[in-house]
Amino acid sequence: MSRTDRTLAQGHPGSTDAPWRRAAAGANLLGADGRLDATIFEEITTLAVRTGAINLGQGFPDEDGPRIMAEAARDAIASGANQYAPGKGIPALREAIAAHQQRFYGLELDPDSQVVVTTGATEAIAAALLALTGPGDEVLTFEPFYDSYGAVIGLSGATHTTSPLAAPDFHPDLEALEAAVSDRTRAILVNNPHNPMGSVFTRAELTRIVELANRHDAIIITDEVYEHLTFGVEHIPVATLPGAAERTLTISSAGKTFSFTGWKVGWVSGPAELVAAVRTVKQFLSYSSGTPFQPAVAAGLALEQEFFNGISSSLQAKRDILAEGLRAAGLEVFLPEGTYFINVDAAPLGVTDATALAYRLPELVGVAAIPVPVFCHPEGAERTKSLLRFAFCKRAEVLEEAASRLAGLRERL
Template sequence: MHPRPEPSPAPAPWQRTALGANLLAPDGGLGVTIFEEMTGLAVRTGAINLGQGFPDEDGPLEICEAARAVISSGANQYAPGKGLPLLREAVAAHQERFYGLAPDPETEVVITTGATEGIAASLLAFARPGDEVLTFEPFYDSYGAVIGLAGATHVTAPLAAPDFLPDMAALEAAFSQRTRVVLLNNPHIPTGAVFPRSVLQRIVELARKYDSIIITDEVYEHLTFGISHTPVAGLPGAAERTITISSAGKTFSLTGWKVGWLSGPAELVAAARTVKQFLTYSSGTPFQAAIAAGLALPDDFFKGIAADLERKRDILSAGLRAAGFDVFSPQGTYFVNVDTAPLGITDSVDLARRLPALVGVAAIPVPVFCHPEGAERTRSLLRFAFCKKAAVLEEAAGRLATLSEKL
């Protein structure tokens, strides 16, 4: 008799995480994130980095000054595990002010170390091996990583150019009796789509049909252009099954502060908090207090940041069109996607690696946000960030306009 072969060892949690984020090569080698790779290329070539989505100027002075004052006052130790009462109350007031929602700041709001921790804590609280987590595709790489870490199966529904809205038949087909969580990102990255109320309502109906929890990432809620944000939790049938996640980083251009929050029904929030308290417990005490002040800024501030970004979107889009790309104008976020096919280029990953040396601008290829089938579908798409100073974007637009002659 031949000896029975030893079973292949199950992937370690770190391997599942890397595989979910498209960082694990077939030979088991560990790669770096596309953000790290493109940022490194930008540094080496002196290119303008429009790859990673971070602003190049600080947020409102009054919020920064508030943080300095809190630090000087000595409030530099642990915040409560669920966050400073001041900020939890500010989050609840923000939800009521903008959307008519009224979460209880004591039991239905938790402060997190950025939205990323809120997403991780929520997924790890509810997604088990054998469960399915449904996202749209392309998807933020953090989603795939945490779904992999949880041992769940990542199922996707495609978003296709030019509008990146879901095909409803494909969306319905992606649901099953194993769909434990629907992880919804709206406004959506990396596409910049803002889903209409009818699409969001259908997602809620499907989640109810399959008894799925909805985790909704709404960090770009105030960064929409000519269209209002619709919170999922406010839709009929959604409140009892929805965890809403947002953060201060995008709204206030303070991404390094890592102050986020989640809200929802008390029993779901308690479950997410149970996991969250063993990730960081708490963080950023003085920053939490300062963000509470930021959330109370007048309406003109929130309208102004969106209007400013819309102008920046248009500056960069003009340069991208001059370069010969098809440009898909976003309704939200601070990213614009283009199709490289009109230039005769169908491999955006290759172009992204050449672009810094060619014209001095770095971007992110969209296929890295997809599973293999989705990567083939988005093979010619590139994403650029426009959360930079207008002068930087004007320079980038001028450089991009020379691309055709340099190819």
């Protein structure tokens, strides 16, 4: 075995705190023996392929987004937009992002200094955390948390602290939140609408987050990629609240809104000095990407209100199809207020280990899901040990078949 292989498999004696290990530990990818495990997404997807199961584990649509955007991307390729874009994004897209924020939320942004285009929201989050946090800092997220948060916090060297989102509504416990924020908190990372739990935070809850950030001089980083995917509730950007704009970085992307997740076009907006810090780090991650997709996303952001209304109404119908099948299976269903994920509790079926059930589901009923404990630290994993997450961003006929299969779960168990 080579020296590199030994380092990766067992950990070099001098590398127990190597950056890759911190990232892996933060994303719950290190086993009890310190070895690197495959991600749960990879393992569940492999099971789904092997068994022919409907994969409702990973959150990606099975239909493309607006034709006008695809045509715009093809036109850009044909016209030669195939080289590096400017590091902060093409002017047309930065202007479209600023116009979107003003149109939907009344936020006024300078597209030249207050917006930067990134390789998806994932790079935006990484660049923000790496730019603004480090050893000795604390970064607070709500738990369960999207796995890349833990990975990048680990990579930055900061300490990852959490505040719980508990059943049945998965909204912040404001007393627990206040106890978790301190003068060591450098950043509060808010995922709203929330993945994996599907909650949409209220104005009062967001206001409290802003108050705590001001009290402790913390930056607020908001991941709002599901901003247009809410069901009968209002999405409130943190940056619109009093006392928030000067300390808030807002992140979103084209992937979830327009169903072009493979294009990987995201963005960060906020105060010029914070955006400059993010841009400084971002330019040494990808520099730029997605040149022909950027004008296409600009076209998408300018679509009529009818399009944005239609996204949520279509998804809500799909949510309800899957929810019916999950209820028929005897699971306790937590109806989401946003995103395209629905969570269930398997405890009514006598199942206390959702992770074990997730590995059995493809064989049992031909449907794949992700256990919620993988999005948690150990204490949170115990609190959510019987919960499963399903994605409903699929064609209606696929969800109807999945619902039919799931309805037989009680008998199969």
